[in-house]
Amino acid sequence: MTTNAAPTIAAPATYPPVTASGRAVGEPGTTTKPVSAEQARRETALIEEVLASFEGATSPRLRQLVQSLTRHVHSFIREVRLTEEEWNAGIAFLTDAGRITTDARQEFVLLSDVFGASMQTIAVNNEAYGSATEATVFGPFFVEDAPRIELGGDIAGGAPGQPCWVEGTVTDTAGNPLPGARIEVWEADEDGFYDVQYDDGRTAGRAHLFADEHGRYRFWGLTPTPYPIPHDGPVGKMLEAVGRSPMRASHLHFMVSAPGQHTLVTHIFVEGDEYLTRDSVFGVKPSLVKRFEEQPAGAPTPDGRDLAGRAWSRATFNIVLPPEQEASDEDTHWIAVQDHDA
Numbered sequence: 161m162t163t164n165a166a167p168t169i170a171a172p173a174t175y176p177p178v179t180a181s182g183r184a185v186g187e188p189g190t191t192t193k194p195v196s197a198e199q200a201r202r203e204t205a206l207i208e209e210v211l212a213s214f215e216g217a218t219s220p221r222l223r224q225l226v227q228s229l230t231r232h233v234h235s236f237i238r239e240v241r242l243t244e245e246e247w248n249a250g251i252a253f254l255t256d257a258g259r260i261t262t263d264a265r266q267e268f269v270l271l272s273d274v275f276g277a278s279m280q281t282i283a284v285n286n287e288a289y290g291s292a293t294e295a296t297v298f299g300p301f302f303v304e305d306a307p308r309i310e311l312g313g314d315i316a317g318g319a320p321g322q323p324c325w326v327e328g329t330v331t332d333t334a335g336n337p338l339p340g341a342r343i344e345v346w347e348a349d350e351d352g353f354y355d356v357q358y359d360d361g362r363t364a365g366r367a368h369l370f371a372d373e374h375g376r377y378r379f380w381g382l383t384p385t386p387y388p389i390p391h392d393g394p395v396g397k398m399l400e401a402v403g404r405s406p407m408r409a410s411h412l413h414f415m416v417s418a419p420g421q422h423t424l425v426t427h428i429f430v431e432g433d434e435y436l437t438r439d440s441v442f443g444v445k446p447s448l449v450k451r452f453e454e455q456p457a458g459a460p461t462p463d464g465r466d467l468a469g470r471a472w473s474r475a476t477f478n479i480v481l482p483p484e485q486e487a488s489d490e491d492t493h494w495i496a497v498q499d500h501d502a
């Protein structure tokens with residue numbers, strides 16, 4: 161729920177009971193140990209002490225963030241009765257995530273992604289609005305200043321893959337075309353790698369273009385193929401330990417902007433792709449799954465391009481941008497945080 165009211169710092173009066181909830185209750189290998197009243201009093205007193213320590217935060221929003229985080233972290237520790245060995249393992253995991261992170265490798269974004277935290281943040285910040293196209297994860301592979309192509313141009317830049325003709329319109333939620341809308345597109349090659357994952361400095365599989373005076377756009381890209389998120393680090397080890405695949409459903413990234421409209425960050429996914437139901441970062445929305453129609457070798461292309469006898473595909477993606485979100489008086493929104501797991 162979004163309100164303009166000052167943040168409420170909910171007292172942990174209804175703090176979750178110490179016993180675990182949900183699936184963990186009574187399951188072999190889990191801890192549901194009840195604690196005495198005196199033990200519960202000591203634990204909640206610590207929470208109160210930590211919450212109070214943040215009362216002097218420099219802004220109400222910062223105070224809300226750190227106090228809410230305190231409540232949730234302590235809730236987690238108490239619910240699972242975190243052992244010191246597990247706490248150490250957690251610290252080691254985060255340390256490893258830091259060590260492997262570089263300008264080109266962001267393990268913490270991956271961690272956020274595989275917990276669904278990235279998608280939840282996107283959901284919170286892109287409230288459903290009429291017919292507006294749904295947003296999905298930004299991902300770690302966007303690059304500023306990708307080359308500009310003309311309408312009907314090719315984003316591949318030499319990246320290997322099956323050619324794919326993509327076209328559509330960019331409109332507002334009333335159906336009015338948005339001439340000149342800026343469309344950024346980027347994707348992996350058929351080997352599952354983005355250009356930035358190669359160490360030769362190439363720029364391929366990415367570009368930007370502008371919608372025409374009728375809000376229409378078209379370009380050549382590559383038929384998307386599945387690829388794994390980087391899984392040679394701690395996040396990959398965690399996925400393996402829990403029996404999850406690092407694979408992402410085949411997709412093509414878009415970021416679309418126009419004056420007065422909320423910028424949309426999204427993908428389109430390939431109908432029939434085997435990973436649609438188990439995308440490793442929870443990015444798939446049914447409304448974003450599109451038919452990529454396979455065209456046989458030699459089939460005439462929309463713009464007469466000679467593909468030298470190669471097969472190709474085509475997809476349509478009509479993009480609807482919501483209006484720019486209005487800022488509140490304080491240019492921010494306050495979230496009334498509720499204990500979610502009582």
Ligand SMILES: [Fe+2]
Nearest residue numbers: 299301411413
């Ligand atoms: Fe991607």
